[in-house]
Amino acid sequence: MKARLLQTYIALCVFLFSITPVKAIIDTDKIKPGMKGVGKTVFEGTKVEAFSVEIIDVLKGSLPQTDIVLVRVGGKRIDEIGGVCAGMSGSPVIIDGELAGAIAFAEPFSDTKFAYMTPAKDMLSIFQYDEKKEATLPNLKSFSKHAQHILTDSSEHIAPYPVGTTIMPASPLNWEWVLLSIRTPIFRWYIRSISSSDNIMPRLMTPLMVCGLSRRAMEELKRLCGRFGMFSVPSSTMSMQKDSVALEMGSAIALQFATGDISITALGTLTYCSDNKFVAFGHPLLQCGSTKLGLTGAYIHKVVRSLIMPFKVGSPLGTTIGVATQDRDKGIAGYLGRSPEWVTLRITVDGERTQKVTAQVTPEEKMLPLLCGIILLDAIDKVYDRIGAGTAKLYWKARWEGNDNRELECDEKTYSEDIAVKCANKFTKWLKALVDNEFKRLDLKDVEVNVKLSQKRMTARICKLSLANGAVRRGGEIELHVHLQPFMGDTEIKTIKLRIPEDAPNDIVVVARCKQNFDEVAGRILSRQVTDRGFPSSFDELLKALREEPRGNDVLVEIWDAADWRFRRLLEKFDMTYRSITAEGAELQELFRRTDEIDVHPIGFPHPLSSVSIRTDYVIEGRCELPLKVK
Numbered sequence: 001m002k003a004r005l006l007q008t009y010i011a012l013c014v015f016l017f018s019i020t021p022v023k024a025i026i027d028t029d030k031i032k033p034g035m036k037g038v039g040k041t042v043f044e045g046t047k048v049e050a051f052s053v054e055i056i057d058v059l060k061g062s063l064p065q066t067d068i069v070l071v072r073v074g075g076k077r078i079d080e081i082g083g084v085c086a087g088m089s090g091s092p093v094i095i096d097g098e099l100a101g102a103i104a105f106a107e108p109f110s111d112t113k114f115a116y117m118t119p120a121k122d123m124l125s126i127f128q129y130d131e132k133k134e135a136t137l138p139n140l141k142s143f144s145k146h147a148q149h150i151l152t153d154s155s156e157h158i159a160p161y162p163v164g165t166t167i168m169p170a171s172p173l174n175w176e177w178v179l180l181s182i183r184t185p186i187f188r189w190y191i192r193s194i195s196s197s198d199n200i201m202p203r204l205m206t207p208l209m210v211c212g213l214s215r216r217a218m219e220e221l222k223r224l225c226g227r228f229g230m231f232s233v234p235s236s237t238m239s240m241q242k243d244s245v246a247l248e249m250g251s252a253i254a255l256q257f258a259t260g261d262i263s264i265t266a267l268g269t270l271t272y273c274s275d276n277k278f279v280a281f282g283h284p285l286l287q288c289g290s291t292k293l294g295l296t297g298a299y300i301h302k303v304v305r306s307l308i309m310p311f312k313v314g315s316p317l318g319t320t321i322g323v324a325t326q327d328r329d330k331g332i333a334g335y336l337g338r339s340p341e342w343v344t345l346r347i348t349v350d351g352e353r354t355q356k357v358t359a360q361v362t363p364e365e366k367m368l369p370l371l372c373g374i375i376l377l378d379a380i381d382k383v384y385d386r387i388g389a390g391t392a393k394l395y396w397k398a399r400w401e402g403n404d405n406r407e408l409e410c411d412e413k414t415y416s417e418d419i420a421v422k423c424a425n426k427f428t429k430w431l432k433a434l435v436d437n438e439f440k441r442l443d444l445k446d447v448e449v450n451v452k453l454s455q456k457r458m459t460a461r462i463c464k465l466s467l468a469n470g471a472v473r474r475g476g477e478i479e480l481h482v483h484l485q486p487f488m489g490d491t492e493i494k495t496i497k498l499r500i501p502e503d504a505p506n507d508i509v510v511v512a513r514c515k516q517n518f519d520e521v522a523g524r525i526l527s528r529q530v531t532d533r534g535f536p537s538s539f540d541e542l543l544k545a546l547r548e549e550p551r552g553n554d555v556l557v558e559i560w561d562a563a564d565w566r567f568r569r570l571l572e573k574f575d576m577t578y579r580s581i582t583a584e585g586a587e588l589q590e591l592f593r594r595t596d597e598i599d600v601h602p603i604g605f606p607h608p609l610s611s612v613s614i615r616t617d618y619v620i621e622g623r624c625e626l627p628l629k630v631k
Contacts, residue, residue, distance in 0.1 A: 024097070024098040024099070025098065025099050025120050025121055025124065026095060026098045026099065026100045026101075026119075026120065026121075027121060028058065028067050028069075028119040028121060028122070031055055031058055031069055031095075031100055031101075031119070032055065032058075033055055033056060033057050033058075034054070034055060035054070035055040035095055036052065036053065036054050036055070036095070037052075037053045037054075037055075037093050037094050037095035037096070037100060038050045038051070038052060038053060038093070038094050039051045039052070039053045039073060039091050039092065039093050039094075039103060039250075040091060040092050040094070040248075040249050040250025040269075041088050041091040041103075041250050041252075041269055042250065042251060042252040042269070042298075042300045042312075043077050043081065043300065043303050043312075044300055044301075044302060044303065045299065045300060046251065046252070046297065046299055046300070046317070048248055048249070048250040048251055049077055049250075050075070051073055051074065051075035051077055051078045052073065052074040052075045052078075053071050053072070053073055053074075053093045053095075053103075053117075054071060054072045054073075054074070055069060055070075055071055055095075055100075056069075056070040056071060056072055056114070057069075057070050058070075059116075064329070065329075066118070066119065066122045066329075066330060067119060067122075068105070068116050068117070068118065068119075069100075069101060069116065069117040069118075069119065070114065070115075070116060070117075071093065071103070071114070071115055071116070071117050072113055072114055073103070073113050073114075073115060074113060078113065081303045081305060081310040082112060082305050082306075082309075082310050083111070083112025083113045083309065083310065084103060084106055084112055084113070084115045084309075084310075085112075085303050085309065085310035085311050085312055086207050086267075086309065086310070086311035086312060087207055087252065087267045087268065087269070087300070087311065087312030087314060088103050088269055088312070089102070089103065089104050089206065089268050089269060089281045089282055089283060090102045090103070090104065090253075090268045090269035090270060090271045090279075090280040090281040090282050090331070090332075091103040091250060091269045091271075092120075092249045092250055092269075092270075092271045092272060093117055094249075099120045099271075099272055100117065100119070100120055101117040101118050101119045101120045101122075101123070101282070102117060102118050102120065102123060102269070102271040102279075102280075102281070102282035102331070103115050103116075103117055103269075103282065104116060104117065104118040104281065104282025104283045104331070105118075105282075105283060106309070112309050112310070117282070118282035118283065118330055118331060120271070120272065122330045123271060123272075123279045123282060123330050123331045123333070124272075124279060124333075125330070126279065126326045126328045126330055126331060126332075126333040127277065127326070127333055129289065129290070129326050129328065130290075130325055130326060130333075206230045206231075206266050206267070206268070206281075206283075206285060207230075207231065207233050207266070207267040207311065207312065207314075208221075208225050208230045208231065208232045208233065208257075208264065208265070208266050208267075209233060209234075209235035209254065209263070209264075209265045209266070209267050209298075209314055209315060209316060210232045210233065210234060210235060210263070210264050211234070211235045211236065211262070211263040211315065211316075212261055212262040212263060212378075213262060213264075213374070213375075213378050214378050214381045214382055216377065216378075216381055216387070216420075217374050217375070217377050217378035217381065218232060220374050220377060221264070221374055224370050224371075224374065230266065230285070233311075233313070235263065235265070235313075235314065235315040235316065236301065236315045247270060247273075247297050248270070249270060249271065249272055249273070250269060250270065251269070251270045251297060251298075252267065252268075252269060252270075252297065252298035252299070252300050252312070252314060253267075253268055253269065253270045253280055253295060253296070253297060253298055254266065254267055254268075254295075254296050254297065254298040254314075254316040254317070255268065255280075255285065255293045255294070255295060255324055255332065256293060256294030256295070256296060256316065256320060256340070256360075256362065257293065257361070257362050257364075257367060257371060258359050258360065258361045258362065258371055258375070259294065259296075259316070259320070259342075259359065259360050260357075260358050260359035260360050261357045261358055261359055262357065262359045262375050262378070263316055264371065265296070265298070265316045266285055266293075267298055267312060267314050268280050268281045268332070269281070271331070273336070276335050276336045276337055277333070277334070277335055277336075278295070278322065278333065278334055278335070278336065279331055279332065279333045280324075280331060280332045280333075281331045281332045282330070282331045283329075283330075283331060284327055284328060284329055284330075284331070284332075285327050285332060286327050286364070286366060286367070287327055287328065287329060288327050288364065288366055289326070289327065289328065290325060290326060290327075291324060291325065291326065291327040291362075291364050292323060292324075292325065292340045292341060292362055292363050292364055293323065293324040293327075293332075293334075293340060293362055293364065294320040294322075294323060294324075294340040294342070294360075294362070295320065295321055295322035295323060295324055295334060295336075296316050296317060296318055296319065296320050296321060297316075297317040297318050297321075298314045298315065298316055298317050299314060299315050299316075299317045300312050300313070300314045301313045301314060301315065320339070320340070321336060321337075322334055322335055322336040322337065322338060323335060323338045323339060323340040324340075325338075340362060340363065341363050341443070342360035342361065342362070342363070343360070343361045343362070343363050343368060343372075343444050343445065343446065343447060344358070344359075344360060344361075344445065344446040344447070345357070345358070345359045345360075345361050345372050345375060345446070345447050345449070346358050346446065346447070346448045346449070347375065347376055347379045347448075347449045347450075347451075348449070348450045348451070349379045349380050349382075349383045349450075349451045349453065350383075350450075350451070350452045350453065351383040351384060351452075351453035351454070352383065352385075353383060354383070355379050355382050355383045357375060357378075357379045359375055361375075363443075363444060365435055365436065368431070368435055368444070369428050369429075369431040369432035369435055369436075370428060370432075372427070372428065372431055372447060373424045373425070373427055373428030373431070374424070376423065376424045376427055376428075376449055376451075377420055377421065377423075377424035379451075380392075380419070380420040380423055380424070380451060380453065381420050383453060384419070384420060384453060387418060387420070388417070388418070388419070388455075389415070389416065389417045389418070389419060389455075389457065390415070390416070390419035390453055390454060390455050390456075390457075391413070391414070391415045391419070391453075391454045391455075391456060391457060391458040391459070391619060392413070392414055392415075392419050392422070392423050392451055392452065392453050392454075393411070393412075393413050393451070393452040394411060394412045394413070394414070394423055394426065394427065394449070394450070394451055395409070395410075395411045395449070395450040395451075396409070396410055396411075396427060396430065396431075396447065396448065396449045396450075397409045397410075397447070397448045398431070398434060398444060398446075398447050398448075399444075399445050399446050399447075400442045400443050400444045400445055401443040401445060402442075402443070408434065408543055408546060408547070409547070410430060410546055410547060410549070411551070412426060412551055412552055413458075413551055413552045413553040413619055414426065414552045414619055415457060415458065415459050415552070415619040419453065423451060427449060429520070429522040429523060429526065430522050430546070431447065432522070432526060433521065433522035433525045433526055433542075433546070434542075434546070436526070437525070437539065437542055439536075439538060439539035439542060440539045457487045457488070458487070458617065458618050458619055459486070459487045459618055459619045459620075459621055460484040460485060460486040460487065460489075460492070460616065460618035460619070460620060460621070461484070461485045461487075461620075461621045461622040462482060462483070462484060462512050462513065462514065462555065462620065462621070462622040462623060462624050463483050463484070463485045463491070463622065463624070464481075464482075464483035464624060465480060465481070465482055465483070465510065465511075465512045465624035465625070465626045466480070466481045466483070466626070467479075467480060467481075467510075467626065467628070468480060468481050468495065471631065472500060472508075472628050472629065472630050472631060473500060473630065473631050474500055474501070474502050474503075474504050474630060474631075475499070475500060475501075475502045476499070476500050477497055477498065477499045477500070478497070478498055478499075478500065478510075479495060479496070479497050480495070480496045480497075480498060480510065480512070480557060480626075481493050481494070481495055481496075482494040482495075482496060482512045482555055482557065482614075482624075484555075484616070484618065484620075486618055494555060494614055494616070496555075496557050496612060496614060497612075498510070498557060498559060498610065498612055499610065500559065500610075500630060501559070501609045501610055503609075504559070504561075504609055504630050505561050505562070505563075505630065506629060506630055507561075507562035507563075507627070507628075507629065507630070508559055508560060508561060508562055508609070508627075508628050508630055509559075509560045509561075509562050509565040509625055509626065509627050509628070510557065510558070510559055510560075510625070510626040510628060511556075511557070511558045511559075511560060511565065511608075511623065511624070511625050511626075512555060512556070512557050512623065512624050512626075513555075513556050513558070513622070513623035513624075514552070514554075514555070514556070514620035514621050514622060514623065515550045515551065515552050515554060515556065515620070519549065519550045519556075520549065521536075521542075521545045521546050521549045522546070525542070550613060551615065552619045552620065553615055553616050553617065553618055553619055553620060554613045554614065554615055554616070554620065555613060555614050555616060555620055556611060556613050557611065557612050557613070557614075558608035558609075558610070558611040559608055559609045559610045559611070560606075560608050560609065561606075561609060562627065564606040564607075564608075565606070565625075567606050568606045571606075
């Protein structure tokens with residue numbers, strides 16, 4: 001631990017001493033057409049190289065609460081690769097030794113030597129959102145080598161196409177997807193499905209470097225990234241083993257969502273850093289406001305030319321040296337020398353072989369459950385090495401900082417035709433219900449997941465429910481036989497004793513059933529619709545509900561008021577088991593008028609009069625009912 005802290009400290013010192021400051025920040029009002037400057041970015045390796053920048057015009061009020069600057073880039077390197085490229089977001093633009101802004105956006109269907117710049121003053125204003133630090137701009141020190149202008153003759157530049165209304169960060173996939181969406185209707189649907197608006201243009205795409213995930217996990221990550229305007233690309237582990245390199249304005253950086261055995265990082269460019277503060281990108285990543293993402297350097301393997309737009313192929317480099325704390329419309333801001341307070345995820349999957357995964361995952365609440373679920377899916381797929389049916393026994397444990405109730409353990413047994421997806425979905429819902437609870441903010445520290453897989457189908461269907469003996473009297477006890485039919489096995493009979501409540505009505509229904517969707521506490525909590533008597537009203541009750549939730553290998557035997565049971569079946573028929581009667585009373589009344597299956601209107605959400613459960617070695621399926629008359 002001490003060695004790792006020392007390594008991080010040395011890397012931070014190298015970083016701080018390598019930052020080359022500029023002498024001032026140019027106010028947007030002082031940026032005029034025709035001004036020329038120099039931009040900084042990495043085209044290969046870790047070496048920062050310069051390219052020329054010419055101001056075309058300042059587009060006043062083109063974005064909410066900010067102006068944006070149209071620029072033209074040039075120089076030998078730009079000519080070689082064909083224009084601005086994906087991964088250049090945040091490349092600083094310096095005019096006469098003063099920081100003007102950062103390359104951040106590009107226009108679809110245009111000459112890729114034209115781009116849009118986010119003004120530096122707007123980017124630095126992001127720090128005003130940080131409540132823990134005084135909202136002051138970084139101190140600007142003496143000017144150094146960034147004043148070297150590498151400009152090409154203006155005759156080399158090509159006149160721009162007319163400027164449209166949709167502004168996007170530089171990314172080749174933006175253009176490719178748009179072109180394909182015009183030619184193929186299914187691509188138009190796909191783009192709309194990943195876009196944050198009804199516009200077919202993907203919004204604010206950012207390269208996401210991924211290493212260690214299998215094919216299907218990558219596909220799931222693509223769907224997740226699409227929701228936030230990002231696309232995933234493969235990266236390498238070879239450069240991750242190198243020592244940290246000196247970073248400066250224009251260096252390639254990576255914002256870390258996960259690191260360790262699985263690496264998921266967003267590629268961008270460092271715009272400016274001073275007094276342990278940094279700004280980058282010039283556009284949002286998740287636009288979630290306050291955030292906690294790790295910061296490290298990046299190694300660029302090559303800039304690949306494309307018919308649409310060139311793009312950088314890169315990998316994260318070195319140890320974490322800082323944390324991004326703000327993710328706003330004008331860019332990313334954060335601090336050096338701070339930890340993102342990683343959540344340690346440990347996964348062990350046992351099957352035909354054993355797979356162990358350890359990863360440090362961002363505590364960002366919007367991403368944590370989904371990323372952990374994707375990493376679990378990846379681990380199971382690697383062990384199973386196929387997509388198919390199976391039985392799994394899951395165990396998970398979460399630990400967080402606090403005075404009491406600092407951990408939660410749960411287990412489950414399940415079967416599915418796609419067991420990897422079923423396990424990942426169950427775990428993701430459970431973790432999301434815990435992290436996204438409405439009672440208490442958790443400082444989650446580590447999550448442990450153990451999965452035991454079997455290709456054997458370990459299921460049993462409830463095929464019969466019978467009354468063994470006992471008079472059906474109020475306050476009396478009855479003995480029931482539950483007949484189970486294991487898959488490819490002999491019938492088994494489970495005996496259960498159940499007491500009739502003193503206030504039981506004349507007509508009751510005894511139900512033997514498996515666990516169903518409405519039994520899942522996580523599902524009810526995340527739906528935020530049912531607020532009946534079983535809904536947790538405190539954090540302790542939430543933990544208790546999650547611990548005591550029925551398992552997939554439980555046989556649930558319940559005594560119902562016959563009228564309530566008919567009502568419950570009606571709710572299932574109309575898929576309303578997650579709804580509150582109080583909130584949806586008018587809708588339910590309309591259902592009653594349209595059906596003759598029920599002639600009573602119970603008050604409150606229906607619950608069984610009493611219930612017991614027995615645990616088995618099988619994943620239970622099916623349901624049986626036994627109507628009884630109470631004497």
